[in-house]
Amino acid sequence: MIHHISIPAKNPLHVAEVLAELFNGYSAPFPSHPGSYVAFAADKYGTLIEVYPLGTEMIPGEDDKPIQYQNPNTENHFIATHAAISIMLEQSQIDSIAKRENWRCLRCSRGYFDVIEFWVENAVLLELATPELTQQYTTALAPEKLVEYFAGKTSELDP
Numbered sequence: 001m002i003h004h005i006s007i008p009a010k011n012p013l014h015v016a017e018v019l020a021e022l023f024n025g026y027s028a029p030f031p032s033h034p035g036s037y038v039a040f041a042a043d044k045y046g047t048l049i050e051v052y053p054l055g056t057e058m059i060p061g062e063d064d065k066p067i068q069y070q071n072p073n074t075e076n077h078f079i080a081t082h083a084a085i086s087i088m089l090e091q092s093q094i095d096s097i098a099k100r101e102n103w104r105c106l107r108c109s110r111g112y113f114d115v116i117e118f119w120v121e122n123a124v125l126l127e128l129a130t131p132e133l134t135q136q137y138t139t140a141l142a143p144e145k146l147v148e149y150f151a152g153k154t155s156e157l158d159p
Contacts (some may be wrong), residue, residue, distance in 0.1 A: 002083070003045055003046050003047060003048070004046070004047065004048045004049065004050060005049055005050070005081070006049070006050035006052055006058075007049060007050070007051055007052070007079070007081070007083075007124045007126075008051075008052050008053070008054045008055065008056060008079060008119065008124065009051050009052070009053070009054060009120060009121055009124065010053075010054050010121055011121070012035060012037045012051040012052060012053055013027075013140075014029075014034055015039075015051045015121060016028075016037035016038060016039045016049070016051045017037075017039075018039075018097065018101060018120075019039035019049050019051070019120070019126075020039040020066065022039075022087050022089060022097065022118075022128070023039060023040070023041035023042070023047070023087060023095060024041075024042075024087075024088060024089070025039060025040045025041045025042040026039075026040055026042065027039045027040065028040070029150070030050055030051075030052075032057075032069075033052060033056065033069050035052075035053045035121050036050060036051060036052045036056070037039040037050075037051045038050050039051065047085075049083075052069075053071065055071050056070075056071050057067055057069070057070050057071070059145070063114075067080040069135075075137055078121075079124060081124075082124070082125040082126065083125060083126055083127070084115060084126075084127040084128075084129060084137070085126055085127070085128055085129065086128075086129045086131075086133075087127075087128055087129070087130070088131065089130065090130055090131075091107065091116060091130055091132075094118060094128055094130070094135075096115055098118060098119075099102035101119065103118065103119050103120065103122055103141065104117065104119040105118050105119065106119075106121050111125075111135065112136075112141070112149065113133065113136040113137045113139075113141075114133055114136060115127035115128065115129060115133060115137075116128040116129070116130070116133065119149065128149045
């Protein structure tokens, strides 16, 4: 189970507020890194998304120091990281939020299940699942289904 992820944003405060709205939760400043914010789902799992200023890099601390942050100046706002997140809103509510923000949002098939592609600031992908889509996802990825889908398929790295 994933409890939290982090994403970059041009406007971390605004993005955290919109994500909190999707969660029916709340947002707050993230004290570990100035200018960053957190969107809390306020659920029993402690689900949250940390939103860092675009270009923030996390680097290992030296010796016994924890994570360190640096902010190189970068214009590239696309990343390879994304997350699939179940939320309690219906598709029409998600569409309404995306339209208000002028962010790309569309329902797409992933073959075995559908997701709603919600593009934060039109750059960072969150695959949102309504209660209906969450049921599709968990049914499609049940352990017995995985065996059925991938039986006999191996990685190119396997000997």
